[in-house]
Amino acid sequence: MSIPSGSRPHDLVRARVEDADRQRRQRETSRRLWRAAPIAAAACLVIALAGRLAGWSPLVSIAVIALAAAVLGLLVALARRPRTVTDADAAAIDAQAAMNGELRSAHWFVHNRPGADAGGWIDFHVGRAAESIQRIDWSRVYPADPASRAKAATVVFAAAALALAVVFPGRASIGASVDGKSAPVEARTPTLAEVIKQIEGLLDQAELGQGRELTAAEMKQLFAQLDKLRAEQGAKGAKKDGKDGKTEAQSEAALKALAERAKRASENTNNDPKVRDQLAEMAEKLSEPGAQNAENKERDAHQEEPQPANDIAKSSSSSGDAPAGAQSVKEASGSAAVGIVMMTNNGGGGKEASFAVAGGQGIAAGRGQMPDLAAALRKETVESAQDTEGEKDVAGERRQTERGTATAAYAHTAAAPAGRGRSAAPPVVPESRRPALRSYFIRKQ
Amino acid sequence: MTTTAANVNASIEQFQSRFLGITREVGRRIVGHEDIVSLTVTSLLAGGHVLLEGIPGVGKTSLVHTLADVLHLSFSRIQFTPDLMPADIVGTNIVQEGAHGGTAFEFQPGPIFANVVLADEINRATPKTQSALLEAMQDVSVSVGRTTHRLEEPFFVLATQNPLEMEGTYPLPEAQLDRFFFKLKVLYPREESMHDILDRTTGGSGTPVNRVVDAATILEMRHVARGVPIARPVQSYAIRLTLGTHPDSPHATPMVKRYVRYGASPRAAQTLVLAAKIVALNRGQAFVSAEDVRSVALPALRHRLLLNFEGEADEVSTDVIVNELLNSVTA
Numbered sequence: 001m002s003i004p005s006g007s008r009p010h011d012l013v014r015a016r017v018e019d020a021d022r023q024r025r026q027r028e029t030s031r032r033l034w035r036a037a038p039i040a041a042a043a044c045l046v047i048a049l050a051g052r053l054a055g056w057s058p059l060v061s062i063a064v065i066a067l068a069a070a071v072l073g074l075l076v077a078l079a080r081r082p083r084t085v086t087d088a089d090a091a092a093i094d095a096q097a098a099m100n101g102e103l104r105s106a107h108w109f110v111h112n113r114p115g116a117d118a119g120g121w122i123d124f125h126v127g128r129a130a131e132s133i134q135r136i137d138w139s140r141v142y143p144a145d146p147a148s149r150a151k152a153a154t155v156v157f158a159a160a161a162l163a164l165a166v167v168f169p170g171r172a173s174i175g176a177s178v179d180g181k182s183a184p185v186e187a188r189t190p191t192l193a194e195v196i197k198q199i200e201g202l203l204d205q206a207e208l209g210q211g212r213e214l215t216a217a218e219m220k221q222l223f224a225q226l227d228k229l230r231a232e233q234g235a236k237g238a239k240k241d242g243k244d245g246k247t248e249a250q251s252e253a254a255l256k257a258l259a260e261r262a263k264r265a266s267e268n269t270n271n272d273p274k275v276r277d278q279l280a281e282m283a284e285k286l287s288e289p290g291a292q293n294a295e296n297k298e299r300d301a302h303q304e305e306p307q308p309a310n311d312i313a314k315s316s317s318s319s320g321d322a323p324a325g326a327q328s329v330k331e332a333s334g335s336a337a338v339g340i341v342m343m344t345n346n347g348g349g350g351k352e353a354s355f356a357v358a359g360g361q362g363i364a365a366g367r368g369q370m371p372d373l374a375a376a377l378r379k380e381t382v383e384s385a386q387d388t389e390g391e392k393d394v395a396g397e398r399r400q401t402e403r404g405t406a407t408a409a410y411a412h413t414a415a416a417p418a419g420r421g422r423s424a425a426p427p428v429v430p431e432s433r434r435p436a437l438r439s440y441f442i443r444k445q
Numbered sequence: 446m447t448t449t450a451a452n453v454n455a456s457i458e459q460f461q462s463r464f465l466g467i468t469r470e471v472g473r474r475i476v477g478h479e480d481i482v483s484l485t486v487t488s489l490l491a492g493g494h495v496l497l498e499g500i501p502g503v504g505k506t507s508l509v510h511t512l513a514d515v516l517h518l519s520f521s522r523i524q525f526t527p528d529l530m531p532a533d534i535v536g537t538n539i540v541q542e543g544a545h546g547g548t549a550f551e552f553q554p555g556p557i558f559a560n561v562v563l564a565d566e567i568n569r570a571t572p573k574t575q576s577a578l579l580e581a582m583q584d585v586s587v588s589v590g591r592t593t594h595r596l597e598e599p600f601f602v603l604a605t606q607n608p609l610e611m612e613g614t615y616p617l618p619e620a621q622l623d624r625f626f627f628k629l630k631v632l633y634p635r636e637e638s639m640h641d642i643l644d645r646t647t648g649g650s651g652t653p654v655n656r657v658v659d660a661a662t663i664l665e666m667r668h669v670a671r672g673v674p675i676a677r678p679v680q681s682y683a684i685r686l687t688l689g690t691h692p693d694s695p696h697a698t699p700m701v702k703r704y705v706r707y708g709a710s711p712r713a714a715q716t717l718v719l720a721a722k723i724v725a726l727n728r729g730q731a732f733v734s735a736e737d738v739r740s741v742a743l744p745a746l747r748h749r750l751l752l753n754f755e756g757e758a759d760e761v762s763t764d765v766i767v768n769e770l771l772n773s774v775t776a
Binding site: 087091100101102104105106108109112114120121122123124125127128129 | 449450452453454672673674675676677678679730731732733734735736737776
């Protein structure tokens, strides 16, 4: 009896071989998966441990665990997808099922029919192969890989990695990280006494003429700590009078003493000019009163409130009924021209004029009327024009407004907060300009 | 006649039983050497010829005699000697006096005109005489003068040679060697086999054998064997094995590259496939597996490798080279 092509034996062989190939791939994948999974889980655990010690975000560990799981899942998905059974696959299945080449040969003849001459032989061969394949218990040929130890190890490692990443304390919270506000673990904020001690150490060296040049970052950090501590102390002082107020006064006194020392050290020519500049800056910073500092902060906080972009002239006023004005006052004396933008509020209380680069609310105590401001500026400008170098030194301090020859005008400058605490570090000076810059800032003795 | 699945099944069973019958009958007289007997019958059914190599007295000639008895075929034996001439093998035209007094040349057939020809100690004849077998082995015909004489099918040459005696011998030319389907090495019998040999040959009269198949049956079996289909990947394996015997082949092994001058010819691939088909039928299968090809690779390839000087100097066995090739080339 002839069995035509496409009849049951051919379909059966094709289907069985495909099924066997799927089982074989699944077993192979399972074997590889459970060989790799404990290693991947252990790697995740190590990363979680390293992250914990290094203070990484817990998201890193979780991301690594998720990535490992995704890769392993992808491998499984790839192994399960249907594909064409090749001769090599058929040969492997044939060998594993101990079919002595019958399955491989039948599989080839099912997909390829060489000629009509051998039709009877091929049909007979495929028919017998189909019978042989049906007799095979494929679940015994490809038994499920229990891999219980590997599974247990994977679960343990993965759970430990997750626990290290999420559960155990000592890490930044996940919630903070998720909000995108996760900050690196901050170092402990030093106390004011510690900062003073640090400054004293620097000054000791500077007084000996061995002052160390601080980096811009160090300077910025030092000043930021100082501001912060002063603000904190100011806030405490506002809440509690008495002992805290006394302590604040002591601290301010100590800072002023340090300012004096810094100023003296800045005049020590044994120090490097850069160091001296830094010391002068430090002296200036230390001499700022703590209360004013706190007020500056408060003002900065107000200025941080969002305003319309074209609202430069409209700073919020306490009365709210009069618009803020922007005026440019220009005084020319000789070749010099100075223009200063002053923002004020017409509804102010007639106090002394406040001075700002470009707007701002002005301090309550610093508000002034325009005539007063104009008069003050005129006086200042006239004095500046008459200023002679070294003539008007008062108590060894030279005026800041020396006679200049440059023409400078500031008009309609964009509004921007000018708080010191918010100022960015100056741009890096190129090496080629550094000697010129240094000589420019050297004070004449 | 259209071959159907039922016909195929019957053909396979019949082939199997006949093959088993031949080997069983030969085995009644020849002790041991079951694989030699099986491969010899395989060669006969494939239409090939066999070169038997072994030391004297191991039963080479007895095997051929027994096979001829079992097969119910005409048999002739040619003892190759250095002075043997081609005409002594193929025959010659002689002047024959007619009944009416006239004379005429008449062809006198040589001993090659038989179904089974035993070329005993073939390497003792000169290459010229050895070459007299070339046409007969390849085309199953001999040409004498202007006349070509067909030999009777099945035509089966069994040649023997002694590997020990080199003096006064002439190694077979490559063209002649390539025409042998198999080269079988008849090894010294094992101790238990020796008891049987002695029992059978030293007591009473010899063991009689029955004629189980005739020429027509053999030709029919040849036809059945050629019908077995072979899948292309299996055929590809046979081809790769053949190509692997060439030193410049990508399938060549280190030993092939080092010791082989020329590899096997396409006849080797034909031999592998045909022999594998018969092996498959003998196992009751209607398909050829790579294992069938492997099982016949050694006798089919070992005499087709021509060693280079280094191989000859190092006395490298071609069996070692073929075995390395079998381990190297994947099915």
